[in-house]
Amino acid sequence: MWNICYSKKSDFLFKNVKIPLSYFYKILNDYFETGEIDVYQKKLLDGISKVNITPYMEHIFAELKDFTQYRGGLGYLFLESKVFELLSVYLSEVLELSILASTYVAISRSDRDSIIEAKRIIDSQLALAPSCGELARQVNISTSKLTKGFSSLFGTSVHAYIIDQRLEKAASLLLESNLNVSQVAMLVGYSKASNFAAAFKRKYGVNPKSYKAEVTIG
Numbered sequence: 396m397w398n399i400c401y402s403k404k405s406d407f408l409f410k411n412v413k414i415p416l417s418y419f420y421k422i423l424n425d426y427f428e429t430g431e432i433d434v435y436q437k438k439l440l441d442g443i444s445k446v447n448i449t450p451y452m453e454h455i456f457a458e459l460k461d462f463t464q465y466r467g468g469l470g471y472l473f474l475e476s477k478v479f480e481l482l483s484v485y486l487s488e489v490l491e492l493s494i495l496a497s498t499y500v501a502i503s504r505s506d507r508d509s510i511i512e513a514k515r516i517i518d519s520q521l522a523l524a525p526s527c528g529e530l531a532r533q534v535n536i537s538t539s540k541l542t543k544g545f546s547s548l549f550g551t552s553v554h555a556y557i558i559d560q561r562l563e564k565a566a567s568l569l570l571e572s573n574l575n576v577s578q579v580a581m582l583v584g585y586s587k588a589s590n591f592a593a594a595f596k597r598k599y600g601v602n603p604k605s606y607k608a609e610v611t612i613g
Contacts, residue, residue, distance in 0.1 A: 412459075412481060422482065435486065449488065449518055450564035455481045457570035502544050509534040510544045517557055521564055522584035524557045557584075562598045565591070569606050576603045 423432045448456075455477055462474040502510070513534045517524045524530075530553070531538040545553050561583040568579045580591035580603075595603045 412478065414478065414482075422479075439486075449484070450521065450560045450567065451484055452481065453567040454563045454570075455484065457567040461570075502547060506536060506540055506544055507548070509536040510541060510548055513541060513545065513553075514549065514556070517553070518560065521557065521561050522582060524584065527553050558594060559598070561585070562595055565595060565603065566599065566606065569603055579603065 423435055427435065459474065459477050459481075462470045462477070464470075465473050513530050513536075516530060516533060525533065527542055528538050531541040534541070536544075542553060545551075545556070549556060551559070565579050565583045568574055568582060569576075572579075574582070576592065577588045580586075580588045583591070585591035585594075592603055595606070599606060601609050
């Protein structure tokens with residue numbers, strides 16, 4: 396039985412994907428070592444893992460509905476690939492603290508917590524993400540520790556992460572809404588639609604205007 400608690404007089408949008416437990420166990424056994432399986436099971440099956448929906452997850456959710464555009468078994472093949480993709484992103488978020496805590500011993504626990512908090516701040520306000528200096532101030536860490544530590548923990552710079560997440564968010568908006576390119580650009584933090592279009596094309600290989608038509612098979 397699931398219990399959900401939420402604030403009074405608040406609006407919520409729930410997105411739910413259910414998979415059989417036996418299917419989840421099969422994925423674990425097919426792709427992970429025994430030690431990793433134990434960690435995943437303890438985190439996911441013996442407790443509650445609360446993970447915020449990231450722009451990347453939103454993008455995958457937006458694409459999930461397109462499986463009906465494929466005929467017969469192709470639709471289910473597409474759907475399964477997206478479920479796999481969503482699971483990989485979700486598991487990465489769930490295990491972020493425990494995996495990083497044991498792997499990156501060169502970074503102190505307090506610095507690591509500050510850097511992870513900085514990432515959460517970015518995720519919560521992508522369009523108005525603070526500068527590195529302001530972000531460092533908010534999480535009580537030096538700018539140099541933040542930039543070096545962020546790259547070590549997440550494999551990318553703060554700036555590159557922000558750009559990538561903005562473009563992921565933009566991609567999901569283009570698929571799920573009727574907003575035009577300029578409106579989407581503004582919503583994800585670009586004041587100039589031309590700069591947004593250039594960055595979007597570098598990542599996805601197509602202009603944002605053509606993206607929905609390219610992704611959806613009519």
